[in-house]
Amino acid sequence: MDREDFNEGLLGFLDASPTPFHATENMAAMFANAGFTKLDEVDKWELEEGAKYFVTRNDSSIIAFTYPKNEKNYVMVGAHTDSPNLKLKPNPVIKEHGIVKFGVEPYGGLLLTPWFDRDLSLAGRVSFLDMQGNLQDILINVKKSIATIPSLAIHLDDKANKDKTVNKQTDICPILTVDEEFEFDNFLRWQLDRLGYPDVKEIYASELSFYDTQSASYVGLRDDFIASARLDNLLSCYVGMLSICSVDASKPMLFIASDHEEVGSESTSGAGGSFLENTLKRMFSDYDAYMQMTRTSIMISADNAHAIHPNFPSKHDAKHTPYMNKGVVIKVNANQRYASNSTTISKFLNSASLVGETTQRFVTRSDMGCGSTIGPITATRIGIETIDVGLPTLGMHSIRELAGSDDAHSLYKILVAFKN
Helix, strand or coil: CCHHHHHHHHHHHHHCCCCHHHHHHHHHHHHHHCCCEECCCCCCCCCCCCEEEEEEECCCEEEEEEECCCCCCCEEEEEECCCCEEEEEEEEEEEECCEEEEEEEEECCCCCHHHCCCCEEEEEEEEEEECCCCEEEEEEECCCCCEECCCCCHHHCCCCCCCCCCCCCCCCCCEEECCCCCCHHHHHHHHHHHCCCCCEEEEEEEEEEEEECCCCEEECCCCCEEEECCHHHHHHHHHHHHHHHHCCCCCCEEEEEECCHHHCCCCCCCCCCCHHHHHHHHHCCCHHHHHHHHHHCEEEEEEEEECCCCCCHHHCCCCCCCCCCCCEEEECCCCCCCCCCHHHHHHHHHHHHHCCCCEEEECCCCCCCCCCCHHHHHHHHHCCEEEEEEEEEECCCCCCEEEECCHHHHHHHHHHCCCC
C-alpha cells in the first residue's frame, strides 16, 4: 500500500473512531473483511492451523492473530484504543443561569485549555433494558456539534495570558442549550430511536465522551503533517491493524489494542488485565508450547513519541531529539519506563534496514519525568521481550495533535517486513 492510500484510510479511521468502542468496532469490521474469523471468549475455541482470528473484550479492546502450523516465534504489535478526553458524569445535567450544561470528568492526562471554544459532539456506549426484558449495549455517535466550552472573555480575566489555570470541576462544563425542559434520558432515547431501537424500557447506564467534530486533515505547505484528535494512540492502532491484514496467514503475527492505557491499564480490558494472557494460553494450551512461544516472540509496543518542539527545544535532551517525517522513534529508559533493550532494538533496526527505513532514538531529559506505555506492563505480565517505539508527535494529549505524514507509513512497512 502506498503512502497516499495509507494516509487517506488513516484520516477516515480517525474520524470514524471518536471513542475506544468505535475504534474497536471499526477494527473488527476491517478484520472480518480481511478474512479473520471472529471468536467469542465465552465459547470453546476450535482453532484451525492456517486460519486468522480476532476477539474483543468490553467492546473496547481487540486482539487479532494468525495461526500458522508449527510456528511459535510471533511478531506482536501492541497499541491502545483510548485517548484523553472529557467523560460525561453519570448524572450530568446542570441547569443554572438560563443555560443547560453537562458535568464532565477529565479522563487521562489531557491538556485542558485546547478544549475551550471547540465544536463538541458526544459518543460512546449506552446500556438499556428493552421491552422484551433483554439487556443491550449500543454504541451511539451524535456527530452533530451539540456543545461548546466558552472561554471567559479577557475583559473579565486580566491574567488569561499570564498564569491561566483551569478548575476541572467548574470551568470545563460544556453548554448545550437554553431549553430548560431538556431531559438527559429523553436525549438518549432519541439517539437510540435514530439507531433503530425504539423499544427502550429503561436506560441503566452510559459511558459517553465529548470529542471535537473537526475532521482529521493534512496540514502544511506540502501536506507535511496530519492533524487530528486521538492520534495518541489511534495512529498506532491503524498501523497495527493494517500490518496484520497485509501479511500472509503463514506468518506468526498478533496485534492487540487495549483500552485504559491513559489511566494506568489496570482493568479487565487494559494491558494490565488478563486479555492477552488468556488469549495466548488458548492458542497454546500446552504449557511448554506456551513458554516456547513467549520466549521466542517479540512485542513491539507502538505508541506516540515526543517530537522536538521547535518553540521549546530545551525540553529535549540535545542528543535525542526526534523530528517529524524522519522515521520511527525507538524509546529507551534506564528505569524501564520503556521496555526496549539492546536485543529488541537490534531486531527492530535490522527489520527497518531491510526495507530502507530510517529510525530515531529518544531518551527523556534526566531531570524530567518519563511517560509510560503498555510495553513494560506486557513484558512483565507475559514475559515477552519487548521494544517501545513511537511516531513523532506534537501537541500530545491536546484535543488536536500533530504528526508527520510520512512516519506512520514508515512504521507500517517495517512491521510488515519484520523478521523475528
